[in-house]
Amino acid sequence: MSDLPLPTHTDILAAYERIRGQVVETPILTNSVLNERAGADLFLKAECLQETGSFKLRGAMNRLLQIPEENRAAGVVAFSSGNHAQGIARAAKYLSMPALIVMPADAPQVKVDGVLADGAEIYSYDRNTEGREEIAATIAGERGAVLVPSFDDAMIIAGQGTSGVEFARQVDGLDHLMCCAGGGGLISGIALAFEGLSPETQIWTAEPEHHNDWARSLATGHIQRNAPGTHSICDAILTPQPGDLTWGVGQSRLSGGLAVSDDQIREAMRLAFRHLKLVVEPGGAAALAVALFALPEAMKGQRVGVVLTGGNVDADLFAQILKG
Amino acid sequence: MSDLPLPTHTDILAAYERIRGQVVETPILTNSVLNERAGADLFLKAECLQETGSFKLRGAMNRLLQIPEENRAAGVVAFSSGNHAQGIARAAKYLSMPALIVMPADAPQVKVDGVLADGAEIYSYDRNTEGREEIAATIAGERGAVLVPSFDDAMIIAGQGTSGVEFARQVDGLDHLMCCAGGGGLISGIALAFEGLSPETQIWTAEPEHHNDWARSLATGHIQRNAPGTHSICDAILTPQPGDLTWGVGQSRLSGGLAVSDDQIREAMRLAFRHLKLVVEPGGAAALAVALFALPEAMKGQRVGVVLTGGNVDADLFAQILKG
Numbered sequence: 001m002s003d004l005p006l007p008t009h010t011d012i013l014a015a016y017e018r019i020r021g022q023v024v025e026t027p028i029l030t031n032s033v034l035n036e037r038a039g040a041d042l043f044l045k046a047e048c049l050q051e052t053g054s055f056k057l058r059g060a061m062n063r064l065l066q067i068p069e070e071n072r073a074a075g076v077v078a079f080s081s082g083n084h085a086q087g088i089a090r091a092a093k094y095l096s097m098p099a100l101i102v103m104p105a106d107a108p109q110v111k112v113d114g115v116l117a118d119g120a121e122i123y124s125y126d127r128n129t130e131g132r133e134e135i136a137a138t139i140a141g142e143r144g145a146v147l148v149p150s151f152d153d154a155m156i157i158a159g160q161g162t163s164g165v166e167f168a169r170q171v172d173g174l175d176h177l178m179c180c181a182g183g184g185g186l187i188s189g190i191a192l193a194f195e196g197l198s199p200e201t202q203i204w205t206a207e208p209e210h211h212n213d214w215a216r217s218l219a220t221g222h223i224q225r226n227a228p229g230t231h232s233i234c235d236a237i238l239t240p241q242p243g244d245l246t247w248g249v250g251q252s253r254l255s256g257g258l259a260v261s262d263d264q265i266r267e268a269m270r271l272a273f274r275h276l277k278l279v280v281e282p283g284g285a286a287a288l289a290v291a292l293f294a295l296p297e298a299m300k301g302q303r304v305g306v307v308l309t310g311g312n313v314d315a316d317l318f319a320q321i322l323k324g
Numbered sequence: 325m326s327d328l329p330l331p332t333h334t335d336i337l338a339a340y341e342r343i344r345g346q347v348v349e350t351p352i353l354t355n356s357v358l359n360e361r362a363g364a365d366l367f368l369k370a371e372c373l374q375e376t377g378s379f380k381l382r383g384a385m386n387r388l389l390q391i392p393e394e395n396r397a398a399g400v401v402a403f404s405s406g407n408h409a410q411g412i413a414r415a416a417k418y419l420s421m422p423a424l425i426v427m428p429a430d431a432p433q434v435k436v437d438g439v440l441a442d443g444a445e446i447y448s449y450d451r452n453t454e455g456r457e458e459i460a461a462t463i464a465g466e467r468g469a470v471l472v473p474s475f476d477d478a479m480i481i482a483g484q485g486t487s488g489v490e491f492a493r494q495v496d497g498l499d500h501l502m503c504c505a506g507g508g509g510l511i512s513g514i515a516l517a518f519e520g521l522s523p524e525t526q527i528w529t530a531e532p533e534h535h536n537d538w539a540r541s542l543a544t545g546h547i548q549r550n551a552p553g554t555h556s557i558c559d560a561i562l563t564p565q566p567g568d569l570t571w572g573v574g575q576s577r578l579s580g581g582l583a584v585s586d587d588q589i590r591e592a593m594r595l596a597f598r599h600l601k602l603v604v605e606p607g608g609a610a611a612l613a614v615a616l617f618a619l620p621e622a623m624k625g626q627r628v629g630v631v632l633t634g635g636n637v638d639a640d641l642f643a644q645i646l647k648g
Contacts, residue, residue, distance in 0.1 A: 024354065027373075029373060030348065033441070048601040049351075049600070049601060049602075050368060051355065051356060053599075053601055110598065117357070184475070261353060270639070273603055274434065274639075275377075277377055277602060277604070278373075278601060278603065279602065279603060280601070280603065311601030315594070315597065315646040315647065316646075316647070318597075318643075319647060320643075322642065322643050
């Protein structure tokens, strides 16, 4: 466990003030057809409608805005399979900073394209044989650039949590909130936001059934890892285990973990296409799949928040999933 | 030209008060990548995020809510290729009224499914050999049901115009607004809304290049028809000519018509998928295609509103378009 101080509710509010106007306040969507299917009143926070197609711009903006002006010319370095990469590339573009992203060679093309379009460099590595943390740290050291972690960082967590500030102010009296969890930067930030704004809301992780490290960690009270080689369609949330900081925030603030199959996630993506007219990527649809197909009986009839975290899916894969 | 009284700005405001809370206030989206492509600041009114996937629920609710309680049991009849059909079916469901929709046999399956899911009956006819108006009028007469036209009706126009009330209040100082036009119910309603709320905004029709009856009508000052057999990918807006009432409203309030090719519309759908994470149907993407690919030089750098009118596209067609 890290000795670094954990972010607080106050940090989330400060991040909200810092980045508002530079990120989209994403809308809450409701849909009566999906409510009937879920047997609950769903309030869908459409983070896929954020610039760059995911919530990750929030943390990136909050982090980069805190780099002193005189240090910005040296730029930033990040490692990410895609959404954090795009968030960093865009934030760096907004602030006229150079950026280099260490991305796995098998990252979705749509995410690679997004990074390149915003003018960042990509260093491509082999996910199976190379360590992205080391590569990124080495490059950052050589350049004197700031290394920006994708989730286990207080400023990143605080930035992602601004989604929770918006959510709690947009919808009153949520009984439950579902959010996917990879490293856990978003859900821990949201938990901190709700702690001060809507403490009665219970917050649950949504994960692929064989990649449910958060659910098992929360059930046992200790960080649990996924077995090496565990796979899922949800490329955005395939982190080996909760982060130290995100776990430090989440362990006492999250109510538990719920899981769904990849097939249920594909079906949730089809229903989002059909009824919401939204493009949601696999990881981004995990929480919706939980609400539609794995909602605990005790939550039926209640007000359930769902975060649709991103929509960066390759056209070919999306077309294939639509065809069932 | 009809002698029926034209709807007014006051009618639009009354419709807004009548249906608010029963329809979604659709969000305005912005996207810096699309702004760069267009060379203008685009404000996208996402009517595809309305329940039933298009703006048509607005007019349907406004019309059906004005049927006296004692007449509701006899139900409603409508004819439509799809989006109006779904709007009527959903509004009838909300008000517990029976509904029958006369639909062409080649209507998109997603639209047929939507109507059936809401419990309405469908009467299927052959677009090439049968007249839908006559079929619908006959059935309505037999049942004592109310026949609800899809656009040329003051209450329908007023209902669709509620989108314009929202738009004018959500975004200040739009220089221009682009909206697709088939029969013209939506754009004439929006023009009436803006007349009182933002009279300086110029409003333009967006149409497929070979199906540009509004553009030619506005250019000549008289209703122009499309040649029989003219086709386009935009199934939702293939009306032969402007309606009498919609033309009566639009001729003095619309600034002119702009047109795009089907290929440009497909490309706009791909860009909406890629950058907005929205599913937009062909007709619903016409205004976006104009903004991206056919924006007059004088509008560059200005604040341009774009209505994304619907997202009801079959999965197979959408997948095919994504693949380019």
